[in-house]
Amino acid sequence: MRKVKGFLLIGIIISILFSSLMAITAAELTAEEIINKRDDNEYFDSVRIEAEMIIVSGGRKITKTMVALSDKKNSLVEFTNPQDRETKFLKREDDLWMFFPDAEEIIKISGHMLNQGMMGSDFSYQDIMESDKLTDLYNFEIIGEEEIEGRLCYVLEGIAKEGVKVSYYRRVGWIDRERFIGLKEELYTQSGKLLKETKVNEVQEIEGRWIPIDSVMENKLRKDTYTGFKIVQIDFNPEIPEGTFSLQSLR
């Protein structure tokens, strides 16, 4: 009996020690590590996406459909809905080019347009076509933990690095502790004004990655307006022919 009690006691002590070790280990994840784990999910060497962008304002709804191809530095988006069919955008680093299908001409878009809503949506060209890693653009720190829709999340704050050109000076992100996927994000100006908020409605595990397949971007400066972004199809690391991210491929 004494032996049983003894073993039980040792077992309990080991369990407590093990749990503490796990807790300590989890707590020891740095902000950069958390963001890197998130990037592992959401950052691709190359990706092909078919998606819908649903623009809602005051009860009215308009849907745009698109196909997007991205690699580490470049993006190519082609719209496929009737009104914008064959309109294309090419982003190479900080340069944005647009193909006008009617005149079949390619025009370089001015830099200040990158922060404008793409095709009238709340997602800017920079939001949709950004391919840089967050850790290259922001310094992150953990500011807390919160629960979102039953999922325990790290809360991280990112401040733009000096000399780096970004659309949002400060971002606060809620990252799922288990899946390392962003479930909510707030985007701020340097003066502290909340510009936009993104919420993820649905995530899916695809080829071992957790992907936000249904998310909503809300413009906090306006009432009753938001844009939904739904991924219809996603292919990781597709073969992208050489010369895809070029002006001639827009023609």
Added chain:
Amino acid sequence: MKKYFKITILFMIFFLLGSIPILAKVDIGGELAASLINFIDNEGNISTYLQESLDLELFLPTLNNTQAKFEIYLFNNPMSGGFDYLIKKLYLKHKFEKLHLTLGRQPISWSFGSMLNPVDFTLGAMAMDEETGAKYQDAIEAYIPLNWNSSVSLVAAFPEASQDIKWGLRGRTMIEGYDLTLNYVRESEIDFIGTIIPASQRIGFTAKGDLGPLGVYGALGYYFKDNDKGDLAYLIGGDYSYFFEAGNKIYFQLEYLSMKKDNLSSILGPFFAGNVTNNLNENIGLILGMANYGIDEFSQVNLMAISSLNDGSIIVIPGYRNQLNNNLSFNLSTAIYFGKEDTLFSSNVSEGAQQKPKGMISIGLTYSF
């Protein structure tokens, strides 16, 4: 030669269509538009007509790097009372490894984002965001990509009113973030209702880039003349966006164009042609501005104006657009001409000169499918 050119292209397209497997996706799309257009003269008399149009395009799949395009624009002609048509696109394009070859009726546009373009392949093809049919040409284009942002293209076009070939050569590259082009055009001799317009040549240079928060652009053109005293034309412009506290934005664009009056009517296109029958050697300075305000995600108002700095005459063009749903949009645009008699944009012209409207209002709906 032009007649056989079109027939050959048509046969090649039918051949290509016949080669496409039945299950391949062939799609039809386009735009149906109806507008009520009202012209107002100096006495306040209004003449109205209904403009209806159908823009129909066939979307054919690409087959072995070969693409066929067909687009036709049908519209009612108020002069004849019946319907007329313009074939916008009827071409074959094949992408070889180092060359893209396009044969047939195609848009040739050398735009760089300005409101007026003094160095386009066809002058006046695009003026103040108004599209004309001038850019659609029967042509052969050879496009040679040099790297991702550089290319050379050679165009041989067959204008309607000429037996001659019109040539164009354009080089494009990017240096220090600026999109640069250099071009040369040799216009063919044209027989315009019995009047012979001699062949001419011009060269042009354009640049577009960013200067801090501003987008900037410019063009320089030289029009060769027989007497060796050519005409110089230049354009400088910029654009800027401003975001309000409430989340709305306003977009501005402003440009200045200087050129000889003689060449101006080509640049302005038929809608803004103005009174260009006298003092053709006079150098004209035009200032153009545009402001576009996004009311919400679906609607916007804009205001354009073009003014002659020589005589103060001005065209003011307010407009409003609202996207009602996925496919349907509402458009309202007006144009009002101001100026003393016989000034460039005045509706008051001397007796005997062609009368100009005081203003125009267009209200319409466009449905995309």
